[in-house]
Amino acid sequence: MTATVTYCTILTTNYLPKAMTLADSLRRHENGAGLKVLFSDVARDEDLPDVEGVECVSTASLGLSAREVQQLAMIYELVELATAVKPLLLKHLLDTTEAAVYLDPDTYLTSPMVELLPELEASEGGILLTPHFLKPERPDAKMGESHMLAVGIFNLGFCAVDRRAIDFLDWWWGHLSLECLYEPLAGLFVDQKWVDIGSTLFAARSLRHTGYNVGVGNLPERPLAADADGYYNSSNGERLRLFHFHAFDSRHPEKLSMRFEHSSRDDLAEDSAIRALCAEYAEILSAHERSLPAPPPYPYANDSRGRHISRRLRRAYRQELPTRGHELPSPFVAAEAVAYDEWRRSAWKSVSKSFVGDTAKTARWLLPEEYDRVRKRFPKLAGRMSSKFSGGDGMWG
Template identity: 50%
Template sequence: MSLASCTILARNYLPRALLLADSLREHGSEHPLIVFLIDAERDTELPSIDGVRWMRPADLDLPEPALLDLAASYDLVEFATALKPLVLQALLEEIEQVAYLDPDTYVMAPMIELGPALDASAGIVLTPHYLEPIAGEQRFSEGHLLHVGVYNLGFIAVDRRAGPFLQWWWGHLQSECLHGPLDGLFTDQKWVDVGAVLFDASALRHHGYNVSVANLHERPIVAGADGYRIATSGDRLRLMHFHAFDPQRPDDLYGRARTITPAAGSQPAADGAVAQIARRYAAALIEKQSRLGPQPAYIYNADTTGRPISRRMRHAYRSTVLEAPGSLPSPFRAAEAAAYAAWRRGARPLAARLVLSDIAKGVRCALPDEYDALKRRFPGAARALRAKVVEDGGMWG
């Protein structure tokens, strides 16, 4: 049984996705990379590219009004990550095993462990950010995972047994795929901390998958005659994740690793394996960007009049949609532009209350003594604030 790979992105990340497709072909994938473009409209013409199969939102089992509500409620990253379980569900109807890879990942060697790992699992394989306890003179700790989640959802492999998990995951992401530190949310990732337990997901304990600047402290890379390996485990480097990578400054990847942990700085910047890989990836990415040329701006950044949609207004839109699905005019339909503009003007008080809710949560977390003193001095006002702002905003306890 062979495993297919997919990725999800907006057009601005297309060069990275095509580079991922090239790396899959180079290392023997039997399937084209399935590229899901979140900003490809139904009539968008997409080019024929070797090693790539296109998907667009119209291919999902999701009504267009619901899709546009999501695009208005979420920013680009939230929207792309929210659709992940739906894309995987759709692909599993025709393919038995599917791996999702972030578009800024790069295959460094055939991922031969994935199929057997998936067969031996309950249908879900994840990659933890870290595989070893953090010790020594590191400048960070496992506490970072309390903010972003145990697993890096730049990778997940599933088969058809994962159906109940994907349905559960989508049940949360369709309304709660938020980057909301005050609410303990980090888009799709933190939910999987819960889902991994509920649905018996397996952690891939191979040091060569989903290697990034965040875990180089435990996965020092060395070059050998047969490619790159992890020095401490001997595992072959399979998948490199170039998160927040600037191809114009490839050595910054090494510099960021040194900032995080002195251990990662043991490789000289000039000729270390990390620098070699970063420069190779940067050169290939720049060449791909040059061939493709400038890509269109994200179509859901602004309404049909060209007015940018602020994060505050997205939150107000989402809050209203949750109470009355399908009730709002879409910012992305020209015929509804006047109605949307009228709603936006009327939604300003709601947007302000949501901002006040975040401020109240922040004050409560940052100044707990002062918050308690305020409650004792003004109990009535504190109860009203809690009822109207804190509890309505989803913060209890």
């Protein structure tokens, strides 16, 4: 018996054209399958856009109160928020489907994912993940093994779970509810690094088919070619299933990524499979971009008075949230603007401590010998910095 599967993605409104392109590819290759789209920047269902071909949901569907969503939107920046709610969405979907598959909005199917359900069923914990790399690092790798130490082993642009994964999703949300941070100094890369731990604790399975989550980073180990049936890995013949476009601009289809310069000129030659895939994707994506109005600004970038909310101010709010959550005024509610102003003025101490703490961490890493000499010469000062400027996470004592 075939399990029921729901495909989903999470985005802010400016990424909607990419999600519509993903939805087109799902319908084409997965027997008309639909795509559920969670808008992390839309708090109420009545404010959702009307989009043909996708099912749109707001953060009201996550089982959080409006206040809890506002708090998440305050402590996290845009990408952090969108990745933090991933386990909540997946768990919500498992109430009505046997398996849920998360796909980043900038992924694109090129053939049916026939291996997906058998591989998920074979996993001990009901969790299926795609590692960034499946082979030892090549000399021409754009993002190698040392990069994985910073961002995590798995690319969470893909994640499949079934109902056996409920405990894993609860554990994952237990961290992401407060610790879905892009904080290189703390060894955190939003949702991904946590799954390095969770994959072992909850018996996840690595999908070792080389056609899934292919992108600019792992192309050296997964060279693409094309034939009458589509795209495939020319080194082993496995068909391309899912391609992940990182920082792709439909106005420049001759470039695989606007962020990473690809290392092989042959891949982007006019007659190459990659160039053909980029052109195919760009044509569909640009049509959706033209069909939609300009997206609204991100609603959680500024407070109710229109002031930009800095990263350090968000971190100060986050530090107080566990103990003062019910007292903290929301920056996004006009009726609480005066109370928020008062908190904002008082937060400068936390902001200053955070800045000095990060400076001390950086010095400790980049100038260890000099840092050690200062610590030995001024032990009381070093002790105060260690205790006061540990970041509030107990990670740097």
